[in-house]
Amino acid sequence: MGYSRNVFYSKLFIMKKYFKITFLILFLGLFAFMSYEIISKINHKKAIDENIKTIPEFQYLKLDGSVFSNKSLKQDTATIFLYFNSECEHCQAEAQMVSENREKFKPFQLVFISFETLYKIKNFAIQYKLIGYGNIHFLCDSKVTFATTFDVKSVPSLVLYDKNDHLIEKIKGQIKAEVLLRKFRITN
Structure with missing residues (x-):
């Protein structure tokens, strides 16, 4: 009984570790994606603002x-x-x-x-x-x-x-x- 309990806790510990690593990777990926989107929108807004400083072509x-x-x-x-x-x-x-x-x-x-x-x-x-x-x-x-x-x-x-x-x-x-x-x- 003691041996299977140790195996169970060992597997549980490994699963928690994988879950934490997976969660961290997902969080960092989401953070990088959001940062990229924000920077892209800021750059796009700057380009538009520059374009309309004078009457643009239309x-x-x-x-x-x-x-x-x-x-x-x-x-x-x-x-x-x-x-x-x-x-x-x-x-x-x-x-x-x-x-x-x-x-x-x-x-x-x-x-x-x-x-x-x-x-x-x-x-x-x-x-x-x-x-x-x-x-x-x-x-x-x-x-x-x-x-x-x-x-x-x-x-x-x-x-x-x-x-x-x-x-x-x-x-x-x-x-x-x-x-x-x-x-x-x-x-x-």
């Missing part, structure tokens, strides 16, 4: 189906990119705010961008009476690249650039006209 469709790109923007004019969805209540309120303050936004180019169909985007522009102004553009992001290119995660989002195409700020959510205009006065 190409989207205008309401008439023609192409609008970063080269289509007016030089020496501040730009406000407004990422929206026509069914989003906050986006609707933001479009209403722009419509009510069109005169205040005349010195800026406003670029509304959505991944929805041209039909929905056009109806949205008509609904808020924002069609026919030389400084207001509505674009279709049919390849859904705006969010990753400009590092925005939700709608509405605004990306503000000064007249030299340098990033001022990214804004998540709805904003009042006075606050938005103040951000440009502070940088000039």
